[in-house]
Amino acid sequence: MDESTPLLLAGALTFIFGWNNSSLLIGNELGSGTLSGREATVLASLGMVLGAVAEGPQMTKSLGGMIYAQPPETVVLVTLVASILLTFSLTLARIPVTFSATMVGAFIGAVFALSTPLRVSQLEVVFSFWLIAPLATMAVTFLCYRAIRRATSNMSLLSVDAFSRRGVGVVSLGLAYVLSANNLGLIYGTAVGAGSQTPGAADLILVALAAVAIAGIALFGRGGVAGTVGDRLLSLTPQGVLAAFVGTIVMMWVATQFAIPISITQCLLGGMFGAAYTKKIAVVNRRLALEVVASWLVVPAAAFVVAVVIGPLL
Amino acid sequence: MVSLPGVAFGNREPSILKRIVDDVALVRETELALAELVSAVARGDLPARLAKRTAVFDLESKAASLHRELSTQVAEGAFFGGVREDILELIAKVYSVSDKAKDAARLLTLTEVTNPEAIQVLRSDDMKQFLANLDNSVVALRSVVEAFAIDRTTVLQRVHVVEGFEEEADVYKNNMLMSLFQKDAGAIDPVTLMLVRDFLFCADDVADRAEDASDVAIVLVAKGYG
Numbered sequence: 001m002d003e004s005t006p007l008l009l010a011g012a013l014t015f016i017f018g019w020n021n022s023s024l025l026i027g028n029e030l031g032s033g034t035l036s037g038r039e040a041t042v043l044a045s046l047g048m049v050l051g052a053v054a055e056g057p058q059m060t061k062s063l064g065g066m067i068y069a070q071p072p073e074t075v076v077l078v079t080l081v082a083s084i085l086l087t088f089s090l091t092l093a094r095i096p097v098t099f100s101a102t103m104v105g106a107f108i109g110a111v112f113a114l115s116t117p118l119r120v121s122q123l124e125v126v127f128s129f130w131l132i133a134p135l136a137t138m139a140v141t142f143l144c145y146r147a148i149r150r151a152t153s154n155m156s157l158l159s160v161d162a163f164s165r166r167g168v169g170v171v172s173l174g175l176a177y178v179l180s181a182n183n184l185g186l187i188y189g190t191a192v193g194a195g196s197q198t199p200g201a202a203d204l205i206l207v208a209l210a211a212v213a214i215a216g217i218a219l220f221g222r223g224g225v226a227g228t229v230g231d232r233l234l235s236l237t238p239q240g241v242l243a244a245f246v247g248t249i250v251m252m253w254v255a256t257q258f259a260i261p262i263s264i265t266q267c268l269l270g271g272m273f274g275a276a277y278t279k280k281i282a283v284v285n286r287r288l289a290l291e292v293v294a295s296w297l298v299v300p301a302a303a304f305v306v307a308v309v310i311g312p313l314l
Numbered sequence: 315m316v317s318l319p320g321v322a323f324g325n326r327e328p329s330i331l332k333r334i335v336d337d338v339a340l341v342r343e344t345e346l347a348l349a350e351l352v353s354a355v356a357r358g359d360l361p362a363r364l365a366k367r368t369a370v371f372d373l374e375s376k377a378a379s380l381h382r383e384l385s386t387q388v389a390e391g392a393f394f395g396g397v398r399e400d401i402l403e404l405i406a407k408v409y410s411v412s413d414k415a416k417d418a419a420r421l422l423t424l425t426e427v428t429n430p431e432a433i434q435v436l437r438s439d440d441m442k443q444f445l446a447n448l449d450n451s452v453v454a455l456r457s458v459v460e461a462f463a464i465d466r467t468t469v470l471q472r473v474h475v476v477e478g479f480e481e482e483a484d485v486y487k488n489n490m491l492m493s494l495f496q497k498d499a500g501a502i503d504p505v506t507l508m509l510v511r512d513f514l515f516c517a518d519d520v521a522d523r524a525e526d527a528s529d530v531a532i533v534l535v536a537k538g539y540g
Binding site (some may be wrong): 083149153154155156157158160161162164237238239287 | 327328332391396397461462463464466467469491534535537538539
């Protein structure tokens with residue numbers, strides 16, 4: 001296998017990642033009228049680059065930590081190809097993709113196909129975090145929302161609006177940062193592996209991957225997929241969105257510190273419910289919520305199957 | 315501040331708010347011109363009647379133009395996240411005050427009012443109080459919009475002030491209607507009776523629309539504070 005092949009595949013996967021998440025990173029700010037398209041793009045781009053370079057390398061041992069040795073090249077290749085196939089087709093079908101779960105499913109499938117021994121304990125940590133993350137995000141969001149409402153209660157309407165605008169700007173930057181650190185770091189870590197690059201080269205690759213993701217974001221803007229789930233799931237005020245994003249940022253950052261791959265939708269869904277239930281009355285699209293939760297199980301399972309099928313072919 | 319083209323992370327809402335306040339001021343000018351028109355009609359001053367009618371129409375036209383500009387600016391810009399539709403609603407309601415003043419002016423100038431009983435109604439203290447309350451409701455609406463830069467308690471308090479003036483205008487309108495219909499049968503010809511009655515209803519809509527606009531402020535407070 002050519003040395004550049006995993007990087008090219010990582011680039012392709014990163015582009016799809018940017019495409020799928022463009023709504024989330026730009027569309028919400030545009031749709032809510034809090035930021036202009038250029039402002040949202042500038043903040044998302046800045047966050048992507050900073051997150052990738054500053055904390056992306058922490059994810060290099062994420063999938064590699066699930067097996068006893070350095071992942072064989074075939075496992076890397078199968079993981080990336082299976083992830084690309086699945087995420088590309090789901091994105092085309094306008095279905096939100098849980099990138100980290102897809103990659104984990106594909107990685108386990110690749111490992112299974114090649115009969116490589118798996119560290120079950122590490123896998124258990126990842127799955128446990130996936131279960132806890134939405135609930136923890138919900139709790140953080142709930143507290144954050146209450147704090148925001150208390151802090152803004154005596155402000156003028158203009159000040160509240162300015163607070164929301166600036167807050168959305170900051171959390172947009174933060175969201176792009178943690179998303180890049182965790183998910184882009186995961187793609188980078190899977191393609192490149194731990195310790196095989198000099199720090200300078202690693203930064204260069206991470207910046208290049210962030211640039212590819214930004215291209216995906218900028219090209220598709222509001223046409224992405226992930227944000228549309230949030231739009232249709234429930235109705236939130238700018239302060240509610242702000243609190244949900246803060247909760248998501250906190251949880252994704254914690255996951256990144258432990259090199260645990262986590263999907264933004266897993267956290268954000270919990271955050272949105274946390275914000276919605278701060279008020280006694282919340283209008284929630286329960287069917288859509290169930291569909292999203294079901295996708296967290298179905299998509300990694302599908303990635304596992306695809307990896308098992310294509311494993312022997314590569 | 316970032317100086318990239320199209321990128322400015324500054325706070326743009328105060329300038330929009332100032333334009334809405336200016337919009338209300340223009341609407342008030344329209345409503346004041348209507349009051350002067352009533353006075354001209356009551357005096358039987360034909361040239362003044364025509365001049366004031368034109369003034370009302372011109373001011374309404376200016377208000378319509380400002381409404382369009384302001385709506386476009388809000389619709390196209392990144393302002394008032396989460397409450398932008400309500401701000402657009404507020405701007406529309408503010409403009410509708412001016413629109414109603416124009417409708418009332420049109421009604422009052424459809425034909426020359428010469429009937430002494432009708433003139434008496436137009437000259438009455440009730441009419442003066444009615445017009446004063448229409449003006450007060452628009453002035454109070456302006457203070458509601460200005461309160462967006464103060465706090466929500468002030469906004470809500472000022473909304474109640476608008477309601478108060480609207481209700482007071484209703485009282486004087488009813489007094490005048492009763493005066494119109496309590497006259498001896500045949501004292502006022504039916505056409506003049508209908509004209510004055512419709513004028514009163516239409517002019518009263520000025521205060522009603524001001525109240526509607528202030529009701530949007532309640533929605534803004536409810537949504538704006540999350």
